[in-house]
Amino acid sequence: MSYLELNNIHKNYGQGDYETEVLSNINLSIEEGEFVAIVGFTGSGKTTLVNLINGLLEPTRGEVLFKGKPVFGTSHERGVIFQNYSLLPWLTVGQNVFMAVKEVFPKKSKKELNAIVEEYVEMVNLSHAINKRPKELSGGMRQRVAVARALAMKPEMIIMDEPLGALDALTRGNLQDEILNIWGKDKRTALLITNDVDEGLYMADRIIPLKPGPKATLGPEFKIDIERPRDKTELNDNPNFKKTRNAIIEYLMDIGNERKSEAQEAIVLPDVEPKAFVGRF
Amino acid sequence: MKQSITLGKVTKFMGLGFLSTLKALFTGKLEKEDFIKFLRKIVVPLASILLFIGLWHLGAKTLYDREANFKIEKALEDQGPEAAEVMRACIASGDLSCQPNTLPAPAQVWESYKSLLRDHNIISADKAAFKEKTAALNAKRISEGRAPIVYTGRPSFIDQIVMSLKTVFAGFLLALVIAIPIGILIGLSPTLKSAFNWFIQIFKPVSPVVWYLLVFMIVKTVLIDSTEDSSFVISFISVGLCSMWATLVNTAMGVSSVDKDYINVAKVLKLGPFQKVFKVILPSSLPLIFTGLKITLSVAWMVLIAIELLAQSPGLGLFVWEEFQNGANDSNSKIIVAMFVIGIIGFLLDRLMLTIQNTVSFNKNEGL
Numbered sequence: 001m002s003y004l005e006l007n008n009i010h011k012n013y014g015q016g017d018y019e020t021e022v023l024s025n026i027n028l029s030i031e032e033g034e035f036v037a038i039v040g041f042t043g044s045g046k047t048t049l050v051n052l053i054n055g056l057l058e059p060t061r062g063e064v065l066f067k068g069k070p071v072f073g074t075s076h077e078r079g080v081i082f083q084n085y086s087l088l089p090w091l092t093v094g095q096n097v098f099m100a101v102k103e104v105f106p107k108k109s110k111k112e113l114n115a116i117v118e119e120y121v122e123m124v125n126l127s128h129a130i131n132k133r134p135k136e137l138s139g140g141m142r143q144r145v146a147v148a149r150a151l152a153m154k155p156e157m158i159i160m161d162e163p164l165g166a167l168d169a170l171t172r173g174n175l176q177d178e179i180l181n182i183w184g185k186d187k188r189t190a191l192l193i194t195n196d197v198d199e200g201l202y203m204a205d206r207i208i209p210l211k212p213g214p215k216a217t218l219g220p221e222f223k224i225d226i227e228r229p230r231d232k233t234e235l236n237d238n239p240n241f242k243k244t245r246n247a248i249i250e251y252l253m254d255i256g257n258e259r260k261s262e263a264q265e266a267i268v269l270p271d272v273e274p275k276a277f278v279g280r281f
Numbered sequence: 282m283k284q285s286i287t288l289g290k291v292t293k294f295m296g297l298g299f300l301s302t303l304k305a306l307f308t309g310k311l312e313k314e315d316f317i318k319f320l321r322k323i324v325v326p327l328a329s330i331l332l333f334i335g336l337w338h339l340g341a342k343t344l345y346d347r348e349a350n351f352k353i354e355k356a357l358e359d360q361g362p363e364a365a366e367v368m369r370a371c372i373a374s375g376d377l378s379c380q381p382n383t384l385p386a387p388a389q390v391w392e393s394y395k396s397l398l399r400d401h402n403i404i405s406a407d408k409a410a411f412k413e414k415t416a417a418l419n420a421k422r423i424s425e426g427r428a429p430i431v432y433t434g435r436p437s438f439i440d441q442i443v444m445s446l447k448t449v450f451a452g453f454l455l456a457l458v459i460a461i462p463i464g465i466l467i468g469l470s471p472t473l474k475s476a477f478n479w480f481i482q483i484f485k486p487v488s489p490v491v492w493y494l495l496v497f498m499i500v501k502t503v504l505i506d507s508t509e510d511s512s513f514v515i516s517f518i519s520v521g522l523c524s525m526w527a528t529l530v531n532t533a534m535g536v537s538s539v540d541k542d543y544i545n546v547a548k549v550l551k552l553g554p555f556q557k558v559f560k561v562i563l564p565s566s567l568p569l570i571f572t573g574l575k576i577t578l579s580v581a582w583m584v585l586i587a588i589e590l591l592a593q594s595p596g597l598g599l600f601v602w603e604e605f606q607n608g609a610n611d612s613n614s615k616i617i618v619a620m621f622v623i624g625i626i627g628f629l630l631d632r633l634m635l636t637i638q639n640t641v642s643f644n645k646n647e648g649l
Contacts (some may be wrong), residue, residue: 056549086545088546091567104550
């Protein structure tokens with residue numbers, strides 16, 4: 001039995017004539033302690049997939065199994081790092097993390113809770129900004145707060161929805177390492193959604209492409225057989241890395257082209273003229 | 282780290298940023314950019330005020346002349362050339378009995394303002410004297426369990442302003458107490474929203490006068506045994522009912538349109554319903570609630586005048602009405618004084634709300 005299992009998931013939005021199938025026949029299984037990355041184009045339904053797994057959405061058909069039990073609603077066992085940080089702007093960094101910690105460990109004293117908050121804020125190197133509001137922080141700092149908030153809840157599985165998408169390359173690299181550190185420390189299970197193939201290659205054990213929607217479905221998986229810890233600079237010379245990277249990019253290009261040609265075919269207009277108006281003026 | 286609080290920060294916070302520019306001028310710390318700012322924030326407004334007063338003066342003079350000519354003309358027609366001459370001389374002499382009754386000039390308004398202040402001093406002195414005179418008697422009456430004798434002379438202009446402020450604050454509190462809880466409930470529950478929506482849509486546009494009449498009908502009957510003057514109760518309830526709609530609608534809108542991201546956070550953290558309302562929904566709708574409260578306070582102040590006038594509650598509204606009915610020589614200029622006082626107090630109330638809003642809300646607004 002897998003740790004997380006998605007069986008024949010379909011997700012539709014809208015009703016009646018406006019109904020569109022966003023995700024179609026998604027099958028995925030993740031083992032405990034694994035780091036899986038799902039790579040896809042923007043608008044291919046990645047966020048929908050994440051929300052199905054964390055319980056914010058329910059599938060139209062099919063089922064999501066977490067540790068063998070169907071998922072109904074959200075759970076503290078599955079921590080989420082949102083794409084757009086989703087920090088509460090009226091709370092300080094510390095208060096944002098504290099609110100989450102307090103919900104997960106309601107029985108702990110305030111002192112213990114504060115200790116956890118400080119530990120995780122320290123971990124993302126934001127101790128100096130613990131009393132600042134999100135508005136006073138840069139994008140990278142905000143995302144680190146979101147990371148701290150998700151991890152302070154000590155979830156068994158970390159679900160990340162393009163967590164580093166809006167960051168500059170340097171901050172991005174640092175945060176990738178931080179996330180890998182935490183994941184490696186107590187071998188949690190992680191699911192990373194990204195649009196950056198290199199990010200997936202650097203961080204994950206497996207990469208699964210999401211074919212673009214509507215009717216998005218998962219493509220064939222690519223195993224990444226590269227020893228951990230991985231070194232960013234050495235990766236470029238690793239033959240395994242090159243091979244996998246080329247294979248994935250080729251695959252993504254192919255489905256991109258396929259989609260383009262499909263789209264072209266679809267928009268061929270009929271060759272008609274408004275006959276009724278000819279010669280009227 | 283605590284940030285130091287300076288005069289500049291405080292005034293900017295209250296939407297009175299021009300004060301710090303003024304300070305820079307007097308302390309001689311004016312930079313070149315500051316000079317442009319000084320021109321824009323102080324010189325331009327002052328110039329436009331002077332221009333306004335100038336135009337007002339000219340307009341008032343034109344109206345005065347027209348009215349005077351008409352009077353002389355009328356005397357000529359009705360009573361002949363001699364009477365017209367007398368009238369002309371009388372107007373020129375500035376005699377109070379024959380002054381044309383029209384828009385007063387700025388100088389006249391200023392005179393009336395001073396005379397209202399003098400009047401206030403006289404009445405205050407009168408009141409103090411009365412209090413002194415009746416102190417012993419009142420102490421005796423209270424010890425005997427009887428009501429003390431109170432001053433029943435006419436209120437001064439300042440007393441009337443205070444009365445109006447009391448009414449508007451009582452009305453505002455009433456609006457706040459009714460509108461915010463109902464707004465939150467309506468915003469949270471679509472069922473309650475459709476239950477209340479017709480009510481809001483129908484009663485929102487009702488005029489202050491009609492609200493006054495409705496409140497009058499009810500309060501009159503409720504307080505039928507009481508010998509107390511019910512005008513204050515009637516006017517503050519009417520003001521509250523007229524002005525609460527903005528807060529009600531804004532609160533409901535703020536609560537129902539909380540950013541989906543925040544709702545998702547609440548779901549992922551698994552906050553309970555109570556926590557969700559107080560920790561996520563209310564804080565995020567505070568800016569809209571305060572926008573509503575600001576509108577409510579300005580509407581309350583605006584309808585107050587009409588309602589006091591109807592309710593005969595001794596505030597600014599009654600002052601304006603009585604001066605209009607009075608028709609004394611300086612009545613018109615007193616009405617204009619009241620107009621300015623009403624406007625300035627309205628402006629100050631708005632700033633007060635802005636200051637409170639900036640203190641409690643995360644979404645800092647620039648003062649307009």
